[in-house]
Structure formats: structure tokens, C-alpha cells
Amino acid sequence: xxxxxxxxxxxxxxxxxxxxxxxxxxxxxxxxxxxxxxxxxxxxxxxxxxxxxxxxxxxxxxxxxxxxxxxxxxxxxxxxxxxxxxxxxxxxxxxxxxxxxxxxxxxxxxxxxxxxxxxxxxxxxxxxxxxxxxxxxxxxxxxxxxxxxxxxxxxxxxxxxxxxxxxxxxxxxxxxxxxxxxxxxxxxxxxxxxxxxxxxxxxxxxxxxxxxxxxxxxxxxxxxxxxxxxxxxxxxxxxxxxxxxxxxxxxxxxxxxxxxxxxxxxxxxxxxxxxxxxxxxxxxxxxxxxxxxxxxxxxxxxxxxxxxxxxxxxxxxxxxx
Amino acid sequence: xxxxxxxxxxxxxxxxxxxxxxxxxxxxxxxxxxxxxxxxxxxxxxxxxxxxxxxxxxxxxxxxxxxxxxxxxxxxxxxxxxxxxxxxxxxxxxxxxxxxxxxxxxxxxxxxxxxxxxxxxxxxxxxxxxxxxxxxxxxxxxxxxxxxxxxxxxxxxxxxxxxxxxxxxxxxxxxxxxxxxxxxxxxxxxxxxxxxxxxxxxxxxxxxxxxxxx
Numbered sequence: 001x002x003x004x005x006x007x008x009x010x011x012x013x014x015x016x017x018x019x020x021x022x023x024x025x026x027x028x029x030x031x032x033x034x035x036x037x038x039x040x041x042x043x044x045x046x047x048x049x050x051x052x053x054x055x056x057x058x059x060x061x062x063x064x065x066x067x068x069x070x071x072x073x074x075x076x077x078x079x080x081x082x083x084x085x086x087x088x089x090x091x092x093x094x095x096x097x098x099x100x101x102x103x104x105x106x107x108x109x110x111x112x113x114x115x116x117x118x119x120x121x122x123x124x125x126x127x128x129x130x131x132x133x134x135x136x137x138x139x140x141x142x143x144x145x146x147x148x149x150x151x152x153x154x155x156x157x158x159x160x161x162x163x164x165x166x167x168x169x170x171x172x173x174x175x176x177x178x179x180x181x182x183x184x185x186x187x188x189x190x191x192x193x194x195x196x197x198x199x200x201x202x203x204x205x206x207x208x209x210x211x212x213x214x215x216x217x218x219x220x221x222x223x224x225x226x227x228x229x230x231x232x233x234x235x236x237x238x239x240x241x242x243x244x245x246x247x248x249x250x251x252x253x254x255x256x257x258x259x260x261x262x263x264x265x266x267x268x269x270x271x272x273x274x275x276x277x278x279x280x281x282x283x284x285x286x287x288x289x290x291x292x293x294x295x296x297x298x299x300x301x302x303x304x305x306x307x308x309x310x311x312x313x314x315x316x317x318x319x320x321x
Numbered sequence: 322x323x324x325x326x327x328x329x330x331x332x333x334x335x336x337x338x339x340x341x342x343x344x345x346x347x348x349x350x351x352x353x354x355x356x357x358x359x360x361x362x363x364x365x366x367x368x369x370x371x372x373x374x375x376x377x378x379x380x381x382x383x384x385x386x387x388x389x390x391x392x393x394x395x396x397x398x399x400x401x402x403x404x405x406x407x408x409x410x411x412x413x414x415x416x417x418x419x420x421x422x423x424x425x426x427x428x429x430x431x432x433x434x435x436x437x438x439x440x441x442x443x444x445x446x447x448x449x450x451x452x453x454x455x456x457x458x459x460x461x462x463x464x465x466x467x468x469x470x471x472x473x474x475x476x477x478x479x480x481x482x483x484x485x486x487x488x489x490x491x492x493x494x495x496x497x498x499x500x501x502x503x504x505x506x507x508x509x510x511x512x513x514x515x516x517x518x519x520x521x522x523x524x525x526x527x528x529x530x531x532x533x534x535x
Contacts, residue, residue: 078435079435083483104443105435105437105442105443106435107444108434108435108444108452108453110453119357119434119435121435121436121437122483122484122486123483124435124436124437124438124439125439126439126440126480126481127438127439127480127481127482127483127518130480130516130518131483131518133515133518134518137515142483142518159443160443161443161444161445164441164443164444164445164446165441165445165446165447165448165449165459165462166441166445166449166461166462166465166466168465168469169440169441169461169465169474169477172440172477172478172510173439173440173441175478175510175512176439176440176478176480176510176511178512179480179510179511179512179515179516180480180511180516181515188443206512208512233446233455236443236444236452237442237443237444237445237452239447
């Protein structure tokens with residue numbers, strides 16, 4: 001059910017990318033953006049009301065992404081649904097052949113467009129992963145009730161922010177998610193490569209990168225305004241180190257985007273060499289047009305592009321068959 | 322947890338000496354406590370808190386006390402009220418009835434706005450600020466520091482099972498002594514063998530499977 005799992009299991013450098021669902025009742029605009037990624041990335045994450053802003057639901061967007069030939073990864077947060085709804089939606093997704101699911105706690109409603117919403121947080125990312133693994137491997141719900149049939153093809157993912165305090169605990173936190181069932185893990189923006197390396201090395205030395213594929217999150221700072229926004233502290237969990245800020249501010253404002261692009265390519269090239277890193281996760285929503293160039297600049301475009309597209313489409317066709 | 326109990330409310334007088342700076346006023350009872358959790362500041366030093374854990378251990382005496390208290394509804398109500406008063410003051414307790422304090426560095430995870438029991442979210446700000454209330458400290462940053470300072474950092478690697486929302490308002494000490502909260506968390510980090518999640522539908526323990534396996 002998961003071409004992503006096959007690729008990671010084969011040890012091939014993997015590129016995933018975020019594709020944000022639209023605020024509206026048609027997925028056409030998102031599919032158009034998604035088409036630009038065909039053949040260039042191995043799978044796309046369909047975010048679940050990212051930043052607590054209402055968007056089309058991630059399962060519907062995942063089906064729409066699959067329709068244009070992309071391998072979808074459905075995101076599920078614990079913010080809006082209790083354990084009943086989460087398990088039920090997971091069964092629905094599995095029945096539709098959506099095998100890749102990433103679980104996370106979710107941004108607090110206060111940061112979104114409905115700040116007065118009731119936060120749910122019935123389960124957390126660890127217990128949700130644990131529940132999903134139990135459903136798949138033991139064929140049971142959290143209640144103990146049997147599933148007929150269980151969602152056998154699930155490929156379970158998690159996220160982690162290696163840079164947030166308490167930094168010494170972040171590898172252990174990822175290990176908890178792996179113990180709970182995570183088979184792949186995508187990280188928050190990596191700007192601080194040495195700090196990322198420390199985190200991933202801790203997991204690698206415990207042998208956990210063999211159990212769980214680590215994909216380093218990479219984003220592009222596109223403008224002075226974007227840099228201001230990312231350093232304002234208004235984006236939960238994003239930190240831009242001083243050295244990076246200095247480098248980006250050191251260039252003329254109209255060249256900041258180009259420098260941000262180069263910086264992202266450098267990060268990709270650097271993390272690729274770290275033992276235990278299985279690939280990168282591009283946090284580049286709205287930047288789809290430049291993704292091919294970014295991957296080429298980073299030196300990871302080999303075997304990618306329109307030529308590889310047929311293979312991707314064939315894989316997708318198999319999934320839906 | 323707090324002091325050994327004999328049925329009477331714990332007096333916070335004798336332990337004042339070792340208290341850390343008091344919590345901000347707005348989460349305390351009667352002072353406009355918000356309905357949604359806000360990170361509290363634990364007032365009891367980690368050393369003292371771990372010492373007190375011994376006093377509320379499920380030993381013969383406490384189990385006996387619990388059994389007696391549970392026999393009388395009024396005694397149970399008074400006991401629960403005393404637990405609430407002391408733990409609210411010391412830890413910003415929200416009376417989930419399934420206390421995780423012994424393995425969280427005695428920093429209450431139910432004060433996390435997301436009520437996370439398995440560690441901090443990814444939104445902790447530089448310096449350890451809560452994502453939702455930037456003027457407060459993340460309960461897990463505090464918990465990690467407190468646990469590490471007492472040599473208990475590995476406690477935080479245990480997997481915590483989902484909260485049972487039916488138990489809110491109950492006395493966690495009575496639940497603890499009666500064995501009703503067995504298996505709130507795993508024995509280890511769960512990496513060697515897949516940890517059993519357990520059966521939330523069962524009326525009693527969280528993980529009948531794991532308990533039977535032991």
C-alpha cells in the first residue's frame with residue numbers, strides 16, 4: 001500500500017514535500033501545485049488544518065493528490081478529534097488505500113483562524129501512534145474491540161522538533177515515538193545543521209535510525225518579510241539561528257530569496273551526508289515551481305524529474321488498484 | 322505527591338521553608354482559574370517531592386487507610402478535598418485522578434495547555450517558554466530539569482497511556498493505593514519489545530495485558 005515505505009526500505013535517498021490543502025471546496029488549485037512536484041518528490045504531506053487554520057480535510061486532499069499521481073502522506077493532529085474520531089478516520093483512510101499517515105499533537109487553536117475553538121488533545125502524538133500501531137498489529141481498537149479487518153497496510157509517521165527546549169530530551173522524545181510505532185519521522189525546519197546532527201546521531205547510536213527513517217525538514221526563506229515572520233516567534237517551534245539571520249541579512253533585500261534558496265540547497269547537501277538521515281522533507285508550500293531547481297542545486301536530483309514521473313504514476317496506479 | 326496523610330488536610334506551614342517561588346495568582350482556586358489548563362509553577366523542590374513520594378507509597382498502612390476512607394462517602398469526600406487543596410497549592414494539580422507526578426519530575430503535565438503526558442510539544446520557545454502562554458515556563462522543560470536534577474531523567478522515557486477522562490475529580494492517592502491506576506505508564510522506554518497499549522474499555526486497569534504478563 002505504500003511506495004514510500006518501499007523506497008525508504010530500499011535505502012534510497014527520499015524527498016517528501018508539504019502540500020497544503022486549499023481553503024475552499026475544490027482541490028483543483030492544490031492539484032495544480034502538486035503537478036509541479038510530480039516525479040521530483042517521492043511523496044507529499046497533506047497537512048491537517050495547519051497552524052489551526054481551517055482547510056480542506058487532509059484525507060480528502062490526500063485522495064485528490066493521489067488522483068494526479070502523487071504518493072500522499074495524510075497528516076493527523078490530535079487537536080480537533082477525540083480518540084473515537086481519530087480511530088474512525090484512520091479506518092476510513094486505510095479503507096481508501098491511504099497508507100502513509102503522520103501523527104502530531106497539532107498547533108494550539110489560539111494560533112489559527114478560530115482562536116475560540118475548543119482544544120481537544122484527547123490523545124497526544126505518542127498515544128495516537130501507539131493506538132494506530134495497535135490497530136494495525138494487534139487488530140484492536142484502544143477499547144480492546146476487535147477490528148475486522150485491521151488496517152494492515154499502514155505506514156506510520158511522526159514529527160519532532162530537534163531544536164526546541166529541553167534539547168537534551170528531544171532524541172528521547174523521538175525514541176518514545178519510535179517505541180510507540182513510528183516508522184518514519186519528519187523534522188521541523190533544519191537551519192542549525194550541527195544541532196540537527198547531534199540529535200540524529202543520538203538516535204543513530206541507539207540503532208533507532210534503522211527502525212525509523214529520519215527525514216530532515218528543509219525550508220526556504222524567500223524574502224525579508226518571511227525572515228522577519230520566522231524570527232518573530234509567532235511561528236510555533238521555528239527558530240532561525242543568529243548565523244543564518246546574519247547571512248541572509250548580509251545580502252541586498254532583492255537577493256535575499258536567492259540566498260535563501262542557496263542556503264536550503266546547502267542544508268540538503270549537508271544533511272544528506274549525516275549517517276542515519278534517510279532523506280529530506282521540504283517545508284516549501286507555495287514554492288513548488290522552484291523545487292526542481294532546489295533539488296538540482298543540492299545535488300539530489302539524479303533520477304528525478306519528468307522522466308521519473310512515469311514510474312511514480314505507475315506506483316500510484318498500483319496503490320489505487 | 323505531598324505528605325503522608327492521616328485523614329486531616331496537609332498543612333503547608335511546615336514545608337514553607339523549601340518552597341520555590343509561588344505560582345502566578347490566576348491559576349489558583351478562587352482567583353479566576355481558567356477552564357483550560359495554564360502551566361503552573363511547582364512549589365515543592367524536586368528533592369522534597371521525591372522524598373514525599375515515599376510517604377504516599379502503597380504500603381500496608383496507606384492501603385489500609387485508603388480502604389477505610391473509601392468505606393465512608395463523607396470520609397472519601399473530605400480526603401479528596403484535602404488532596405485537592407494540598408496538590409493544587411504545591412503543583413497546580415487539576416485532579417485528573419491518575420497522577421503522573423512521580424515520573425514527570427513533579428511538574429504536573431495536566432497544566433500543559435495540550436495536556437501532554439508524553440513530553441513537550443515542538444512549540445517550546447527558546448528559553449523554555451510555553452508556546453501558548455509565552456510568559457509561562459513549559460511544564461515539561463521544568464519537569465525535565467527537575468527530574469534530571471534528582472537523577473530521574475529516564476522516567477520521562479516511559480510511555481504514558483491515554484488519560485481516562487472518567488476519573489477527573491477523583492483522589493489519585495485512593496486510586497493508587499487501591500491499584501486502580503496500575504499501568505498508567507510503561508515499565509521502561511518500550512523500545513526492546515512493543516509495549517502493550519491496554520484496554521481502555523475495561524472498568525479497571527489501564528493495561529490488563531501488561532499486568533497479567535508481569
